[in-house]
Structure formats: structure tokens, C-alpha cells
Amino acid sequence: MPTIELKNVNKTFGTGIGKVQALTNINFEARTGELTLILGPSGSGKSTFLTIAGGLRQPSSGDVIIDGQNISAMKPRQLDRLRLNKIGFVLQSYNLLPYLTVAEQFRLVDHVHPQNNLNNQELEQLLKELDIDHLKEQYPDQLSGGQNQRIAIARALYTNPPIVLADEPTAALDSERGAAVGREFQKLAHRREKTIIVVTHDLRLRKYADRIFEINDGKIEQTK
């Protein structure tokens, strides 16, 4: 069953002669237990795709269905709640607060989303899987880029969301650490039954993906 579905989605910016067609007639679905890769060069429409699929931006036309809910008519507060409950974001900037220790990054989530989060045992298990269980008392600036990105992944999974959206998660990592992140995403999708969508131009991640889409000039095409 698809967890995220985009049906005939179009997105335009501006009007008149300044009008830009960012996405054209996008039909896309991402399934549970799969790692889906969205590839494309800069300016191809990848980020616009991610923001629409993540409920951060509404399409100009078409429908976006997340976990069975059509979000097209949702209000900003409903979208906030949807993102908090259904989607874990992993961003290029690691999405960690510099003044919180690793353990406190999870406690912050407990403050705003007390239900359905991983319990201590599950969190411990996840941190072990990601090999960051020994870093709980460290601050982000005391960790390497790879460690920060794995913590960001754990943070995204902490609310137990069915969907994880990652935006260029390996952009700041060397090839070894980039590959490690790719492996982690693949493992999480398969073992934890998550729908993981990674938007990237990092071709090294191709081998870990179950399905691959390419976006060019706002048009999407499945290549795997």
C-alpha cells in the first residue's frame, strides 16, 4: 500500500512572464518497507517535490495523499500535526539544536509529542543499530558530521513515523560515511517497515535503493 501518493501534481511559481513551472504532472507513490531515491540535478525540482510530499507546501493542482489522508485542504496547524506524527525529516543541516545533548534532542520531542514515541529500550536499540549509543551526553558540536547525521536519523525515527523524508542527507559526508548512511536507510526501511524517501544528487546511494525516480525539468520518471 502506498504511504505517500502524488496524483497529477503541478506546481508553478510566479505569474505572467515570470511564471515558472517547477513540477509538471507528477504521479508518484512510495511504499512501506522501501527505500525510494529521487535523483536529479540542481534546479530540477527535487526540493519542490520534497516540500510538497512533506506537507510543507501545497501544490498548484493535484492531490497529495499521506498515509491515507489527502492533505490538499489541510490548514497549517493540521499540517504541523501531520508532520509531527507521520513524517520524520532528515535534513542536510542535521536538524539538531546545538545547545541540547543527544539525549536532550529526544527529550525535546517528548515535550511536544508525548505519545507513540520509542520507549527507552527501543531508543537504546535504535542508537545501537546506528552505533551512536555512546554519544548520548555529547553536544552536536562535539561530534563528527557522520555521527550528527546518524543522530538526526534517530531523531527523525523517534516519533515512530511511518514515513522518513531525507533531503541531501549525504551532502556533507565523505564517501565512506555517505555509504554508511545509505546502508542505514536501507536497513531501516526493510527492518522497521518504514517508507523512506531520499532526495539527492548523490549517485552512490543508487545501490541501496529499492526504487529510483529521476526528476528533470520538473518531470518525474521511474528508472528502477
Added chain:
Amino acid sequence: MFLAIREIRHNKLRYGLIIGMIALIGYLIFMLMGLMLGLANENTAAIKSWDTQTVYLNKNANENFSQSLVSKSQIGQLGSHEALVGTTPVVMKKMTGHASKQSIQFMGLSKKQYLYQKKLELVAGRKPRNNNEIILDESLKDKGYHIGNTVKLNSQGKSLKVVGFVKNAKLNISPLAIGSLSTWQQLKGTNGQYIASGIFSDQKTSHHHPKLAKYSVHEFIQKLPGYSAQNTTFEFMIGFLMIISLIVIAVFLYILTMQKLPEYAVLRAQGIPVSTLTGATFAQAMLLMIIGVVISLIVTLITTLLIPQAVPMLISWPVTILVGISLIVLGAIGALLPVHIITKINPLDAI
């Protein structure tokens, strides 16, 4: 509160400096207020401690006590809650021993009237019984004056004996020497033509003296030389400092919030509600202000214990705490600007 506390704890130096600045502004405000109240008290201590409600002065004195002289023909029948009061500035010199000359106010009272009989609160000795005896404000004890000393006022030939010390006997910042109206007449050189400077009463509705001007104690105090100007100056200084503290907290929180916008955008993208972020900023403003104000209160308290007696400082804790709360409220108002900015954060900025 979670985010606010963690951030302050992590950035101790940055927030310590802000708290330090708030504490210094608060301390300055409290000290200025202490000086204002202290000086105001030295202006009015005698009048207030005697529960004066109404004052009668010569109509031509322009509401100025030191310019007023009243003759016997100008006053009607004095009631039991009215007393003749004569004042004049004098220089007091001790006849023996070591004590500097003091510029003071001499106040003449009648033994038969309520001020002398009921209102003088002695801290040592007794009340004067004849024209050759005086009592002094207790602050003059620290200037080397003692019971039994003989003093001379101005260049008057007559010696006066100090027989007691009295509490809160200050008028227009000068300590008082209290003696008889007869001595006042001699010092003033009125040759018996005038019997007092005015009439004090501890009642609002008093006997009517149509030939004199009647003033409420509030009007009288406001007209004491320099009193209003001095208080207004202090009030403006305190008011400006409070506005400055509002601007300081608003500017600091604004700058800090601008630096955190990328982090907040990421949190918004993750679905963290705006209320969590605005609540954290608001809580942070409150914490900074409360810690700053509490530190300034503690430093003010220590200062009051260490400050020399000669400095006219009076801390009214109810007023001080009220001003402290006002500062905290100003901090809350200062937080509105960054809070407004946070409400405008676009989660898309995170991508």
C-alpha cells in the same frame, strides 16, 4: 521552559552577560529609587511623622514656609489639633568639645500645643522645659552632639542646653533643633511682631483662619524648596532606565532569535508547533529578567547594609518589589518582538 533553560545553561557566558546587564540596570534603578525616597524622606520626615494634614501660612508667602510669618492678629482661636510652628535656618556651634558647626533648621514650638505634647518621639533625654533648652534630631548624635552639651545658634549671645534627641526631626533635608517659640522670635529678629511661621494641624478639617492661606500637606510638601524638582528628576531617570531596560531585553532577544531562525525553521518543518518556540522565547525573557532582577535586589540589599549613614537612602521594599515586577513585565513586553518574528518563520526555510 525546557528549551529556555537548556539554552541558557549551554551558553552561560552569553546569557550571563545579558543577565549582568539587566542586573546592573535594575540595581541602578533601585539605588536611584532609594536615593529619591531617602531625600524625599529627609524633606518631609518631620511633617509626616507628626501626621500633619493641614498647614496655614501667610497669604503673601507664595506657599513657601521659610518666607511665611504670621502675626497674632492673623490667627483666630487655635484648636486642640493646631500648633504654631516657627522655623528659621541657623548655624549651630558647640561651646565645648569637638563638633563641627552644623547648618540646621531651628523650630520653635509651644509647650501648650499638640505638636510639643503628643508628636515629639524622643529617642533619648527629655523635652525642653524652658527657653534655654532644645532637643535635636537624632542624626546630630553622629555629628558629636550629646545630651548636656551647650550650643550657640548663629551669633546669638545666649547658650542653649541640649536635653534630648528626637526621631524623624528633619525638614527640607536639614536636621531640626526644637526649642521654644520665644527663642525662634529672637533668632528671627521679629521683635514680637510675628508669633510663628505658620500653623500645623493633624486634621484635614481644621479651624478656619480667614487671614491665612490653607494648604493640604501634599500641597505644602510639593512647595518645599527643591522638593518637586528633585523628585521629578529622579522619576525621569528611573522612567528612562526602565525604557532602556525594555529596549535592551528586546534587542538582545531579537538578535538571539535572528541567530536561531535556521534552527527554528528546521523545528517548524518537523512539525514543532509555533507555540513551543514562542513559549521558549517568552520563558527565556522571563528567566533572564527574573534572575537579573533578583540579583539586583540582593546587591541593593547588601548596599543598604554597607552604605554610610550620611547617604540619604531609603529602600521601601514594597515599592522596590513593585518596580522589580514592573521590570519583569517590561521584559515580557520586550519579548513580543522576537515572538512576532518566530510566528513568521516559514518551515520551508529549513529545506
